[in-house]
Amino acid sequence: MAGLDSLRSASAALAGNVNGTRIVKVFGYSHKTKDELLELYECTVSDDPQQLRELASFFESCATAIEKSGKDWNHEHFLSSQEGINKTGPSIVVFNSDAE
Structure with a gap:
């Protein structure tokens, strides 16, 4: 799954802590950009x-x-x-x- 490889790369590159607290990373694709993995600021x-x-x-x-x-x-x-x-x-x- 190509998306999983992108997610693995993004997760590794973005993993970390903010002020000593591990933060949740939320990624996704839009209907318009199905081939581009996006890190989301907010998820509803x-x-x-x-x-x-x-x-x-x-x-x-x-x-x-x-x-x-x-x-x-x-x-x-x-x-x-x-x-x-x-x-x-x-x-x-x-x-x-x-x-x-």
Whole structure:
């Protein structure tokens, strides 16, 4: 996946701390620039409570997997239980910034 290589490069180049605090990096593509990975300043998630809980559970699951597997855990794609959303909605991917 070419996007994953871009993400790996961007994450490595931008990884770091701000005033001693590790900051979350948010990357994405727009509909107009699907081939250009952008570091986002802000990310807004808009959905119903069920979907937001599913997303929160996905993040928790990824965090647990990273704790268990460390640098061996690379990335995971969010798959919704709501029919059709995986084909029409945005792709949400969690990437381990420490992955090798």
